[in-house]
Amino acid sequence: MDPVDANPPRADVGATADAHAAAPLLNCLLREAGEPVGPGVHRLAASGRLLRVRGTRRPADPELLGDGTWHPLTHAELVDLTADELCRRTGLSNPELPAEMHGSRAAVAAFLTARARATPPEDPYRRSEQSLITGHPYHPAPKARGGGPAAAWLPYAPEAYAGFPLTLLGIREDTLVEEGDTTALDALGAAPPGYRLLPAHPWQLDLVEKELAEAFADGRLIRLGHTAGEVWPTAAIRTVYLPAGTGAHRPGATPSEPDLFLKFSLDVRITNDVRRLWRHDLLKLRRTDAAARAALAALPDGAWLSDRGYRTAAFAFEELAVLVRDGLAGPLAPGTTAVLGAALTEDTAAFPDNPLVRTDAPAAWWTAYLRAVVPPALGAFHHHGVVLEAHLQNTLVACDAAGTPVQALYRDAEGVKLLPDVTREAGWERLVYCLFVNNVLEVAAAVAEHHPGVDVWGAVRAELERHRAVPGVEDLLDAPTLPGKTNLLLRWTRADGADARYLPLPNPFRHADRSGAA
Numbered sequence: 001m002d003p004v005d006a007n008p009p010r011a012d013v014g015a016t017a018d019a020h021a022a023a024p025l026l027n028c029l030l031r032e033a034g035e036p037v038g039p040g041v042h043r044l045a046a047s048g049r050l051l052r053v054r055g056t057r058r059p060a061d062p063e064l065l066g067d068g069t070w071h072p073l074t075h076a077e078l079v080d081l082t083a084d085e086l087c088r089r090t091g092l093s094n095p096e097l098p099a100e101m102h103g104s105r106a107a108v109a110a111f112l113t114a115r116a117r118a119t120p121p122e123d124p125y126r127r128s129e130q131s132l133i134t135g136h137p138y139h140p141a142p143k144a145r146g147g148g149p150a151a152a153w154l155p156y157a158p159e160a161y162a163g164f165p166l167t168l169l170g171i172r173e174d175t176l177v178e179e180g181d182t183t184a185l186d187a188l189g190a191a192p193p194g195y196r197l198l199p200a201h202p203w204q205l206d207l208v209e210k211e212l213a214e215a216f217a218d219g220r221l222i223r224l225g226h227t228a229g230e231v232w233p234t235a236a237i238r239t240v241y242l243p244a245g246t247g248a249h250r251p252g253a254t255p256s257e258p259d260l261f262l263k264f265s266l267d268v269r270i271t272n273d274v275r276r277l278w279r280h281d282l283l284k285l286r287r288t289d290a291a292a293r294a295a296l297a298a299l300p301d302g303a304w305l306s307d308r309g310y311r312t313a314a315f316a317f318e319e320l321a322v323l324v325r326d327g328l329a330g331p332l333a334p335g336t337t338a339v340l341g342a343a344l345t346e347d348t349a350a351f352p353d354n355p356l357v358r359t360d361a362p363a364a365w366w367t368a369y370l371r372a373v374v375p376p377a378l379g380a381f382h383h384h385g386v387v388l389e390a391h392l393q394n395t396l397v398a399c400d401a402a403g404t405p406v407q408a409l410y411r412d413a414e415g416v417k418l419l420p421d422v423t424r425e426a427g428w429e430r431l432v433y434c435l436f437v438n439n440v441l442e443v444a445a446a447v448a449e450h451h452p453g454v455d456v457w458g459a460v461r462a463e464l465e466r467h468r469a470v471p472g473v474e475d476l477l478d479a480p481t482l483p484g485k486t487n488l489l490l491r492w493t494r495a496d497g498a499d500a501r502y503l504p505l506p507n508p509f510r511h512a513d514r515s516g517a518a
Contacts, residue, residue: 013112018075019060020112020134020347021105021143025078026059028140028488032503033085046088051081057445058134058347075105082140086492097140097491100269104141107157108133110150111143114160121161121232124353125328126241128343129234130158131351135342136393137442139271139487146268153268156203158233165226166240166262167202169320170195171313172220180286180309182324187258188227188242195222198311199322201238201264208267208319215315231262235340235393236412238266238275241327259327261305261411265318272490277321281414282310285323289413295384296410302376303331305396305411325411333398333407341373341395341439345446355403356443362451363459365404369443370463372397372405377435382470387427389415391438428472433483433502441482441508457512464509482507 034042034051041052052070053059062078063070073081079101087093111133120127135142145153156162170191176198191197198221205212215221231240242260266275289307296304305326312321328338344356359365373395380386388394388410398407419427444456467473481504490501 013109013116016112017105017109020108021101022062022075022078023058023060023134024137024142025075025082025101025140026053026062027138029078029082029085030059031138031484031505032486032488033082033089044085046085049081049085057449058137076102082488086488090489090493092493094492094494096494099147100141100144100491103145103147104143107143107145107150107159110154111157111159114154114157118161121163123243125338125340126232127353128338128340128351129241130161130232131340131343131346132235133159133350134346136271136487137345138485140491142271144270146270148268152206153203156201156233156237158235158237163230163232164202165228165230166199167205167226168224169198169200170222170224171198171320175220175314176311177314177317178309178311179282180289180307180324182309182311184258184260184308184324185311185322189224191224192222196311197224198313198320199227199262200320201240201266203268204238204264204266204319208316211319212316215313220315221313234261235342236263237270239263239325243327244329259329261325261327263307263323263325265321267319272487276318277310277312277323277414279317282312282317282321282323285310285413288416288418291384291386291418292380292388292410292413292416295380295386296376298384299376299379301372301379301408303333303407303409305331305409307413328396328409331409336398336400336406338396338409339399340393341397341443342392344397345392345442355399355405356446357450359403359451361404362447362454366444366447366454366456366459367463369397369405370440370459373408373439374435374463375467376408376410377431378467378470378473381427381431385419385427387417387419387422387431388434389417390431390435392442394434395439429483429502430500432472432476433485433500436476437482437484437505444508455513457509460509461512478510479507480510481505 030042034044037043041050043050050065052063054061062073064073079098083098154160155164168189173194173196176196185199186197188199189197212221231242233240240262242258244259265277268275285307293304293306296302308324310321310323332338343351344354348357377388377390380388389412390410394410394412396409397405400406417427417430440460447454448456464473464477483502484505486501486503
């Protein structure tokens, strides 16, 4: 399938936005509510209607059969069809999700317009984090931004190449709450006596402004300006990167400071959840991060970006929380460039630097990718009882000068599960979904699309054969199905975003010939 232009002429923005928004919605609809009945043709289970699409990894050009004729569907008509199908299937109505689908498409149009006017950033890692125009390939509204006007969020959108200063607040010391190592925050500016520095995301401040009015009025919070330099948002939107030189750099600060990621609360629904730093997650942060950090440190492969600690206000614990995460300077292998895993599966026009596309040795590249991402996640689970949330947005791949993967860096303690907090069976299912279905299978499909001659499944099987000693791997090799998350049904039934539900997907490497691997 030809890539969709991520920077189209203005006249083509509408059609391009339709294509970007339709692809993940079609993936969800066909996976969760349809069955294939012929090349490109699927029967929708609840209504029996026939839907035809072009392409596989990024389905396009949907058509509905009616009166013996195939009728093209606009994105709006596809949303209506999806809503009707889900209503028939579940007996439930949900006007919120169609609104999110329309909002996601509108957001894509806003990104495309902004990108057409902007100059891409020079940093290749930043370009990868800010390349996700389509986004999660199996979510019905991956780019929805909570329904607010574009003017409110576009200045902070990674897809629009955003960069902005953080707002600096002073929080009265007797109302400060912190845990772990947050000292790096103090390098971002200076607070007056009796106060500590608390950086804030300007979008989040806009969202909770009314809730904080009293604290500003009585002096528990004061405004101290902004960071000296700009931060830029990663693909996670509420997590920003502070490259060296962003802070105020008080006397004695080293040139490398701050080199941090900061994760903020954001009271906006993005994909399945309102992206607030919830109290219960913050309170268990130190334990989960320590376990993940120890597990990755004990393994020969991979690295962990540690969530060192958090700082917030007692009177606005979740609203003003900021989490401090390791930057790349320490964990990243020398001489390599980090690439966001999810960027490897984006359209070429959105991420022309994609090493997966540009490699001259795709089979060797694919083998190297598997050897970078699989062993650390399996080892953390098997030897340390740590279930990494190893999906593509939490995976950074360190590539050498030739673009070949040499290291995986995992992040986000909020998504980590520990045994025996969850059963081994539940932990294994989650790992298989995140690592294999969401990560490996998606990158494999991109490799197969861009390099048709590569035996992608033979290479996956060969890598798994190296780990047969890990309980569960032998069964995985011969499993007829793998667990696929049902994001469409989760959102339609208004389930908690953390309440993952799975449906069986055919296992593509079950009968692969491992001798075909590079």
